[in-house]
Amino acid sequence: MRRLSTEDQNFQQTFADLLAFETVNDPELLVTVDQIIADVRRHGDAHVLKLTQQFDRHPAHQFSDLELSQASLKQAFEQLDPEVKNALQLAAERIRAFHTAQKQEGWQYVDALGNTLGQKVTPLDRVGIYVPGGLASYPSSVLMNAIPAQVAGVTEIIMVVPAPNGVLNPLVLAAAHLAGVHRVFTIGGAQAVAALAYGTETIPSVDKITGPGNRFVAAAKRAVFGQVGIDMIAGPSEILVYAEGANNAEWLAMDVLSQAEHDTVAQAIFISPDAxxxxxxxxxxxxxxxxxxxxxxxxxxxxxxGALVLVKNRQEAVDLINQVAPEHLELCLDEAVAMSEQIRHAGAIFMGRYTPEAIGDYCAGPNHVLPTSGTARFSSPLGVYDFQKRSSLIMCSEQGVKTLAKTADILAQQENLDAHARSARYRHQA
Amino acid sequence: MRRLSTEDQNFQQTFADLLAFETVNDPELLVTVDQIIADVRRHGDAHVLKLTQQFDRHPAHQFSDLELSQASLKQAFEQLDPEVKNALQLAAERIRAFHTAQKQEGWQYVDALGNTLGQKVTPLDRVGIYVPGGLASYPSSVLMNAIPAQVAGVTEIIMVVPAPNGVLNPLVLAAAHLAGVHRVFTIGGAQAVAALAYGTETIPSVDKITGPGNRFVAAAKRAVFGQVGIDMIAGPSEILVYAEGANNAEWLAMDVLSQAEHDTVAQAIFISPDAxxxxxxxxxxxxxxxxxxxxxxxxxxxxxxGALVLVKNRQEAVDLINQVAPEHLELCLDEAVAMSEQIRHAGAIFMGRYTPEAIGDYCAGPNHVLPTSGTARFSSPLGVYDFQKRSSLIMCSEQGVKTLAKTADILAQQENLDAHARSARYRHQA
Structure with a gap:
């Protein structure tokens, strides 16, 4: 494994090169995806069915064959091995508990002039959750995407999951049952994203689409952004483990590998001042x-x-971590809490020697959908707040409006917006 | 003005057609913008200077001519007409007060197993604010974008504003002074967005870019999304006014016009059950x-x-409003508060007969950057939360981890992620 030291010549450049990961915008991919979206908008169910038969080799004869019943989800859950069933239930309960603490409420206040100001918080009406099919079809992802939506109070949660050759992971369906998913369609790719964004005869259009997918899915999400909301476009998974003092090297090594096993472009970095x-x-x-x-x-x-990085001291590690803004950060040292206070950018911080990243993937409670590729500099884990939105509330009293209307009148005149100024003037001259 | 009634034949179709507004993705525009971004990444300051001389006919000789000093912002503020200065100050104070109430704090709790879980909230390090030049150069936009960033605790706020022919609106500079903007560059277009996203020799790269702009700016923001965060891509402004009972028609008419004067594609809709x-x-x-x-x-x-719409009753209006998800909503009736509780989607709700939308544009306190084109279905006014992000915190105790590690072990095996399972197993078998 690559071994670096902050004392190496050109360390900063080498380290920056190691972090660099740029997804190439393939123009051909964009054309293909735009065409799929246009065709789904034009032909609806029929085109989604056709592409699903073609790309997923799905044996469906008609569109209704692509929708799963609530009874089939429940059955998948009930037929689980009891140990797995209990584990899935515990995970769902813990994820629900953590996310309930995240739920935001509206507020309002009356200002000194007697005007009421506030913020109303409402759930989204309808959301779509994309779950990859095949090997990367993870029940944990279903819980992590659907439960925050459920906690937010979303009225209808629609899940899409491709079923190559018509085959599905029953654990994914069991997770959908547990997480309160309302409808499931076995479709995927750009056609599923297009159907969710614009609606078809059968699939109602949603307000936001979340969940990971391949490059077709990512390109389609980017294309429909604006028509609907989307979560971040995820890059490869990353872990950064910092350790000092007494530690079990076998444990730390397995934590590093737990990210590396995800993907050949996943990034695992281990940092220590201890050679x-x-x-x-x-x-x-x-x-x-x-x-x-x-x-x-x-x-x-x-x-x-990957890299093993020798630092001179803890402060140097803090600076590197803030530069990386890692998706997952393990701080394996006695003073983990104190060190975490110096971390400005990270998706999730796992503190102490008994907090492997893997428990965060399944059942600690916080979300495992986290900002990758340094986007923790400006974005957050998926959360209940992604399924809620705010409206400003403003209510002036007859007296309270006068000062505000006068001010608005003056400023609107400066911006040459005469109707704005006059609309305000009516109220302060009333 | 177009007059509709919900009893018209084909009303739903006519109304849906009226709301439809789709920005066309111009492939040529995208190619131009991609090229500008690539050139700014390659040539930095020199290319930004060249394009600024070319597109804005800016008389700058060297890049440093494009940066404004803090002293010049302060001077612009001090030289304001006292009435305008006071109005701008009052607006800034009220915007700051409202946004301070929006600031989010971290939290944590200890679960029944003895594990600590929580959410840390941190400001973004550095943000870029795009302010349009020329006619649409609004001081109020500077306040509305910069103050939430300042309240969030952003370390460095960088403003870009094009100065066609080297000319700037002094009120925009005064607003930058009031709002605590740290650096101002007189650049614009896709080149300014590229410089903020990727950095140049002089301009440091930012973590997020907010603020409205022309179609080049919008396309550039969409292109750099992922490298940096962006706010929503704004569509034309909209107002929906609902009125019943005793009302002053002149006031209502001016409120409608205050949106219509913004833009030939702005949308103003007036709804009432009172013919x-x-x-x-x-x-x-x-x-x-x-x-x-x-x-x-x-x-x-x-x-x-535009349209004047006759409804049968208030409930029909509520349904139309939720369908439109308007940027600005005025509810001019005695029961405005009760009616607002039925509104699920709106950027800002102005209640009662003394709350014209125009005061929200300047000085009520809430942000005037609001979701347009129905995006209030899934997005929120610009706020302090746009300049803060969250990190999950997880710290297990030696005993507390055992149940979680067992659960993670079982679920990771189901997902065929063996290193995950082993990493967890170490902790529950320790």
Whole structure:
């Protein structure tokens, strides 16, 4: 595994190059996706069915074959192995509890002039959740996307999940049952995004689309942004582990690998001021790789984008972490809480030696949909707030408006907006 | 002005057609903008200077001529006419007070197992505010974009504003002084957006770009989305006024015109169950238009996209309003508060007969950057929350992790993520 030290010549450049990850905008992809969206808008259900038969080799004969009943979701849940069923239930309960704490309420106040000002908070009416099919079809993603929407009070949650050859992961359906998903369609790709954004005869148009997908899905989400809301366009997963003091190198090495096994372009970085610990972690990673089913992926990820970084001290690590703005950050040291207070940018911060990132993926409670590729500089984990929106409330009293109307009148004249000025003037001269 | 009734044949179709406003994605525009972004990334300051000389006919000789000093902002403020200065100060104070109430704080709790969970809230490091130049260079927009960033605690607020022929509106500079803007560059267009997103030798790269602009600016913001955060891409301004009972038709007519004067594609809709009031408002609009400086714009806006709509009752109006999801909504009736509780989607709700929309544009306190074109279905007014972001906090205790690690282990196995399962297993078998 790549070994760096902040004392290396050109360290900053090497480190910046390691972090750089730019998705290429493929013009051909955009044309294909725009065409799919236009065709779905024009031909509705029929075109979605046709593409689903073609791309997913789905055996559906008519569009209604692509909708799953609530009974089938419930059945999938009830037929789970009891241990898995309990685990899924515990995860759902904990995710629900954490997200309930996130729910925002409206507020208002009366100002000194007697005018009422405030903010009303309402849930979105209808949202679409995209769940990838095939290998990356994760029940945990269903919980993490649908439960915040449910907690927000969204009236209708519509899930789309492609079923290649008509085959679905029953655990995904069980998770949809647990998370209160209202309707499920077994469709995917840009055609599913288009159907959710614009609606078809059968699928009602939604107000926002969340959830990860392949490059067709990402391009389609970007294209429909504005028509509907979208969550962030996710990049490869990342972890940054910082450790100092007494630590189990085997544990730390497995935490690093838990990101590396996701994807050959996933990024796993381990930072420490302790050279011996870096050696031990490097060795443990090699040892673990001998036994890991996804060793090929993890090995490529580490070779491509991984690094072990020696720092002079904790402050240097803080600065690097704030530069990376990692999706997942583990702080494995006694003073984890104090160190976390210096972290300005991270999707989720896992503190102490008993908080592996993997429990955050499933059942700690916070969301596992987190900002990647440094976007934690300006964005947040998926949350209840993504399924709520605000309206400003303004109510002036007959007396209270006078000062405000006078002010608005003066400023509107400066902006040459005469109707604005006159509209205000009526109220202060009334 | 177009007159509709919900009892018209095909009313729903006519009304839907009236609301439809789709910005066309001009492929040529996208190519131009992509090229500008690529050139600014490659050539930095030099290219921004070149385009500013070319497009804005700015007399700058070197890049440093494009930066304004803090002293020049202060001077612009101090030289204001006292009445205007006071009005701008009052507006800034009221906007600051409202937005301070919006500021979010972190929280945490300890669960029954002894694990700590929470959410940390931090401001963005650096943001860019785009202010249009020329006629649409509004000091109020500077306050509305910069003050929420300042309240959030953003370390550096960078404003860009094009200065055609080197000329600037001093009121815009005065507003930048009042709102605590840290640096101002007199640049605009896609080149300003590119410079803010990627940085140049002189301009540091920012984390988020907000503020309205022309179609080049909008296309550039969409293109850099992901590299930085952006606010919504704004459509034409809209107002929907609902009135019943005793009302002054002249006031209502001027409120309608205050949106129509913005833009020939702005949308002003007046709804009432009172046919006589519709007549009176129609008449007053015609009368006002005789004396309005921007009558030509307002007339075209009303002809293109305006309507007076007769409804059978208040409930029908509520349903129409929720369908429109208007940027600005005036509820001019005695029961405005009760009616507002039925409104699910609106950018800002102005209640009662003494709350003209124009005071919201300047000095009521809430933001005037609001979701347009029905996007209030899923988005919110610009706010302090746009300049803050969240990080999840997770800290398990040695005992508390055991249940969670067991659960994560089981679920990770179901997802075939073996390193995840093993990473969790270490902690529950420890």
């Amino acid at each position: 011996a610990l870096l050696d031990a972690v490097a060795e443990a990673i090699e040892a673990h790789l001998q036994a890991l089913p996804k060793a090929d992926i993890a090995r490529e990820s580490i070779a491509n984008r | 006589a009031l519709l007549d009176a408002v129609a008449e007053a609009i015609e009368a006002h238009l005789q004396a309005l400086p921007k009558a030509d714009i307002a007339r075209e806006s009303i002809a293109n996209r």
